[in-house]
Amino acid sequence: MDEQALRLQHPAVIRPSVGFYTDVWRRLRRNRAAMAGLAVIVLFAGLAAFAPVVAPQDPIVQDLEARLLPPSMTHLLGTDDLGRDLLSRIIYGGRVSLTLGMVSVGLALVTGTLLGLVAGFYGRWADSLTMRTMDIMLAFPATLLAIFIVGIRGPGLNNAMLAIGVINIPIFARIMRGSVLRVRQEDFVEAARALGASPRRLLGRHILPNTLAPIIVQTTLAIGAAILEAAGLSFLGLGAQAPTPEWGAMLSHTREFLRDAPWAATFPGIAILLTVVGFNLLGDGLRDALDPRLRQ
Amino acid sequence: MAAMGRYVGRRLVEIVPVFFGVLLIVFVIAHLTPGDPVLIALGEHATPEAIDRLRAELDLDEPLPLQFITYMGRVMRGDLGRSIQNNERVIVELGTRFPATIELTFAAMLVASVVGILTGIVAAARQNSWFDGASMFVALFGFSMPIFWLGIMLILLFAWYLGWFPISGRLDYTIELTRLTNFYLVDALLSGTWKALGDALRHLVLPAVTLSTVALAIIARMTRSSLLEVLRQDYVRTARAKGLGEVRVISRHALKNAFIPVVTVIGLNVGSLLGGAILTETIFAWPGVGRLVVDAIFARDYPIVQGAVLVIALVFVVVNLLVDLSYAYLDPRIRYG
Numbered sequence: 001m002d003e004q005a006l007r008l009q010h011p012a013v014i015r016p017s018v019g020f021y022t023d024v025w026r027r028l029r030r031n032r033a034a035m036a037g038l039a040v041i042v043l044f045a046g047l048a049a050f051a052p053v054v055a056p057q058d059p060i061v062q063d064l065e066a067r068l069l070p071p072s073m074t075h076l077l078g079t080d081d082l083g084r085d086l087l088s089r090i091i092y093g094g095r096v097s098l099t100l101g102m103v104s105v106g107l108a109l110v111t112g113t114l115l116g117l118v119a120g121f122y123g124r125w126a127d128s129l130t131m132r133t134m135d136i137m138l139a140f141p142a143t144l145l146a147i148f149i150v151g152i153r154g155p156g157l158n159n160a161m162l163a164i165g166v167i168n169i170p171i172f173a174r175i176m177r178g179s180v181l182r183v184r185q186e187d188f189v190e191a192a193r194a195l196g197a198s199p200r201r202l203l204g205r206h207i208l209p210n211t212l213a214p215i216i217v218q219t220t221l222a223i224g225a226a227i228l229e230a231a232g233l234s235f236l237g238l239g240a241q242a243p244t245p246e247w248g249a250m251l252s253h254t255r256e257f258l259r260d261a262p263w264a265a266t267f268p269g270i271a272i273l274l275t276v277v278g279f280n281l282l283g284d285g286l287r288d289a290l291d292p293r294l295r296q
Numbered sequence: 297m298a299a300m301g302r303y304v305g306r307r308l309v310e311i312v313p314v315f316f317g318v319l320l321i322v323f324v325i326a327h328l329t330p331g332d333p334v335l336i337a338l339g340e341h342a343t344p345e346a347i348d349r350l351r352a353e354l355d356l357d358e359p360l361p362l363q364f365i366t367y368m369g370r371v372m373r374g375d376l377g378r379s380i381q382n383n384e385r386v387i388v389e390l391g392t393r394f395p396a397t398i399e400l401t402f403a404a405m406l407v408a409s410v411v412g413i414l415t416g417i418v419a420a421a422r423q424n425s426w427f428d429g430a431s432m433f434v435a436l437f438g439f440s441m442p443i444f445w446l447g448i449m450l451i452l453l454f455a456w457y458l459g460w461f462p463i464s465g466r467l468d469y470t471i472e473l474t475r476l477t478n479f480y481l482v483d484a485l486l487s488g489t490w491k492a493l494g495d496a497l498r499h500l501v502l503p504a505v506t507l508s509t510v511a512l513a514i515i516a517r518m519t520r521s522s523l524l525e526v527l528r529q530d531y532v533r534t535a536r537a538k539g540l541g542e543v544r545v546i547s548r549h550a551l552k553n554a555f556i557p558v559v560t561v562i563g564l565n566v567g568s569l570l571g572g573a574i575l576t577e578t579i580f581a582w583p584g585v586g587r588l589v590v591d592a593i594f595a596r597d598y599p600i601v602q603g604a605v606l607v608i609a610l611v612f613v614v615v616n617l618l619v620d621l622s623y624a625y626l627d628p629r630i631r632y633g
Contacts, residue, residue: 136317139616140609143571148322148605151593152329228442232575235444236590251445255579262452269445276440 027289034285040278044271048094055088059245068261078263080254086264089245090271096246097275100161100239101227107165109219112172117211119173120180121203131177134170142167146229150238157246160239164226175218179211186210213290217283224279231272247272303624311617318609319371323364326602336596337380376603381595386603390585394607395478396466397584400576401569403500404507408569409562412512416519416558421546423524431516438513443572447506447579454502461502464581468495503580507572511565518561523554556626563619567612 018026028034047054056076063083071078077086119130137145149163150156183189184207192206231248233239240246242253247268254264334350335342351357355366370376376386415435419428455463466480467473473492476483481500484493526532527550535549536542574586581587585604592600 132313132317136314136321139314139318139613140321140605141567141571141612143568143574144605144608147571147574147589147593148325148601149328151589151601152325152598154330155593224440228440231442232444235442235575236578238593248442248444251442251448255448258448258452259456265445265448265452269442269449272442272445273437273440276442277437280436280440 024286024289028285031285031288033281034289037278037281037283037285040274041282044094044275044278045098047091048098051091051095055085055091057085057088059084059089059092060243068257068264070261071263077267078261080250080261080264081257086250086267089250090247090267093245093247093250093268094271094275096157096240096244097227097230097248097272100157100164100230100246101223104161104164104226104230105168105219105222107161108168108172108222109215111165112169113176113215115169116173116176116178117180117203117208120177121184121199121207127177130173134173137167137170140167143229143232146233147236147238150233155238155241157240157244160230160233163233164229167229168222168226171222172215172218175214176211179214180207183207183210217287217290220279220286221283224276224283227272227279228276299628300624304621307617307620311613314613315610316368318606318613319368320364322602322606322609323367326598327360329598333598336598371606376606377599379592379600380597381592381600386599389588389600390604390607392478393583393585393588396480396582397570397573397577397586399479399481400500400503400507400582400584401566401573403504404569404573404576405511405562405566407504408508408511408515408565411508412515413519413558415512415516417523417546417551419516419520420523420527421542428520432520435513435516439510439517441509441513443506443509444575444579446509447502447576450502450506451579462499466496466499466583467492468499471495503576503582506579507569507576510572511562511569514561514565515558519554519558522557523550526550526554552626556623559619559622559626563616563622566615566619570608570612 061084063079066075066079066083067081069075069079069083075085075087077090079085080089115130115134119127140148145167146160146163149166150159153159153162189202189206192202197206230239231246231251234246234248235252237249237252240249242249250268251265254261254268258265329336334347334354334356338346338350355363358366374387376390378385379389415431419431422428451463454460462468471489471492473480473483473489473496474487476486480496481493484490484496523546527546532545532550535545540548573584574589576582577584577586578590585608589601589604592598592604
C-alpha cells in the first residue's frame with residue numbers, strides 16, 4: 001500500500017495539531033455565559049478606550065443651566081447637580097475604573113506570582129516565611145486592610161491602586177505556590193533537572209508555563225473584585241477625587257440629591273454591576289475551559 | 297472527645313503567632329504615614345518643647361523594634377492610645393461603637409445564612425428547574441453587587457418612595473431606651489420596651505439586607521454545589537433505594553455532609569461582612585466602628601484608625617478559629633487527622 005492510499009483511508013486521523021490555548025478558546029467560545037461576559041467587558045473597555053470619540057460631552061465641564069435634568073434625547077442618562085452629562089461621565093469613568101482594576105491586579109499578579117514561585121520552588125524557610133506572611137495578611141478582612149492602607153497613606157487613586165494590589169497579593173501567592181508544588185513533582189521537570197537545567201530555566205521554561213491556568217482564572221475574577229473594591233474606596237472618598245469621573249465617586253456624590261435625581265445614582269451603579277458580572281462570567285467560563293475535568 | 301480537646305488545644309496555640317503577625321502588620325502600616333504624626337497631632341504651630349514631649353510620650357524617639365515591643369506591651373494591657381480629636385481612650389471609644397457593628401453584622405449573617413442555605417437546598421433539590429436557574433442568575437448579580445449602590449437603591453425604594461423603613465440611624469430619637477449593653481435589641485428586651493424593639497428592628501432591616509447580599513449569594517451557590525455533590529454519592533443512592541422520601545434523604549442523610557464547605561464559606565464571609573460593614577454604616581449613618589474608622593481617617597485621627605483595624609482583625613481571627621472548630625465537630629476526620 002503506498003503512502004497516498006494510506007492517507008485517503010484514514011482522513012480522520014490526520015487532524016491538524018492545535019495548541020493548548022487554541023483548544024481552550026474553542027471550548028470558551030461554546031460557553032454562552034462566558035461569551036456574554038466577554039462582550040460586556042469588550043463593550044466597556046471599547047467605550048473607555050474611545051471615550052473622547054464616543055462620549056457626547058465633556059465629562060468635567062459644568063453647565064449650571066442644565067442641572068439635575070432627567071434622561072432625555074440630549075442627555076441620554078440625564079445630568080448631575082453641576083449639569084454634567086452622566087453618560088459622558090460614565091464612559092470616562094470606565095477609563096478610571098478599568099485602569100484601577102487592571103493596574104492593581106497587575107501589581108498583585110506580578111508580586112504574588114513571584115512570591116508563590118519562590119516559595120513553592122525553594123521550599124524550606126523561603127516557603128515558611130512567605131506563606132506565614134501571606135496567612136497573616138489574610139487574617140485581615142480585605143476591605144478593611146485596603147481602607148487602612150489608604151487611610152494611612154492618604155486618599156487618592158495611586159494609593160487606592162496600591163492598597164487593592166496589596167490585598168490581592170496573598171491570593172496569587174497561594175495559588176501559585178500550590179501549582180508549583182504540584183508541577184514540581186512531574187516527570188518532565190525531573191527529566192529537565194536531570195539534563196542539567198538551571199533553576200532559572202526550570203522555573204521559567206518548565207514550571208511557570210504549566211502553572212498558568214489557575215492564575216489566568218484568578219486574574220479575571222480579581223479584576224472584577226478590584227473594580228468593586230476601588231469603587232467602594234472612591235465611594236468613601238478614599239479613591240478617585242473630584243472632579244475625576246469614577247463610578248464609585250459618582251455614586252457618593254449623587255447621594256446628596258438622591259431624591260431629586262434618582263437617575264444620577266442609578267446608572268453609575270449599573271455600570272459597576274455589569275462590568276463586575278462580565279468579569280465573573282468570563283472567569284467562571286475560563287475555569288471550565290482551562291480544566292474541562294472540573295466541569296459538572 | 298479527647299481528640300477534640302487536643303485539636304482545640306493545638307488550634308489555640310497556633311493562633312498566637314497570628315496574633316503577633318496581625319499586630320506587626322498594623323504597626324508597620326501605621327508607620328507608613330506620610331509626614332510626621334507628631335506634627336499632624338499638634339498642628340504646624342506647636343512649640344519645639346511640646347513636639348519633643350509628645351514624641352517621647354508616643355515613644356517615637358526610640359528605634360522601631362523597641363517601639364514595636366512597647367506597642368505590643370500596651371496592646372496586651374488593653375491600651376490602644378487616645379483619640380487625637382477628643383483625647384478619649386481608643387478602647388473606650390471602640391467599646392461604645394462595637395455593639396452597633398456586631399448587631400448589624402450578626403443580623404446580616406443571619407439573613408445570609410438562612411436565606412442562602414434555603415435557596416441553595418431548594419435549587420439543588422430541583423436542579424435545572426426554573427427556580428434553580430432564576431436563583432443562580434440572581435446569585436451571580438448578588439455577588440457582583442456594589443453594596444453601597446444597593447443600599448442607596450433600597451433607601452430610595454423602601455424608605456423614600458414606599459416609606460416602609462427609616463432612612464438611617466439605629467433608633468428614632470423620640471424613643472427612650474435605657475442603654476445597658478449598647479446592643480439595642482438586647483437593651484430593648486431587657487427593659488421590656490417593645491416600642492423600642494420594634495423601632496430598632498425596623499432600622500436594622502435595610503442595612504442588614506444590604507450587607508447580607510454578597511454573602512447570601514455565595515452561600516446559596518456553595519450550598520447548591522455542595523449538596524449536588526453529596527447527592528451523587530453511593531450512600532445517598534442507598535438511602536433512596538431503601539425507599540426514603542426525597543425530603544428525608546436530604547434532611548437526614550445529605551445535609552450534614554454538605555454543610556462542611558458551607559460552614560467554611562460562612563466563616564470566611566464574616567471577614568467580608570466586617571469590611572462591608574464600613575460601607576454599609578456609611579450609607580445608613582449607622583453609628584458603628586466602620587463609620588468611626590472612616591471619620592477618623594478624614595480627621596487624621598490615627599490612633600482610632602489603628603486601634604479599630606487591630607480590633608476588627610483580631611475579631612476576625614477569633615471567628616476563623618471558631619469556624620475551624622465547628623468544622624472539626626462536623627467532620628471527625630479533621631480532629632483525628
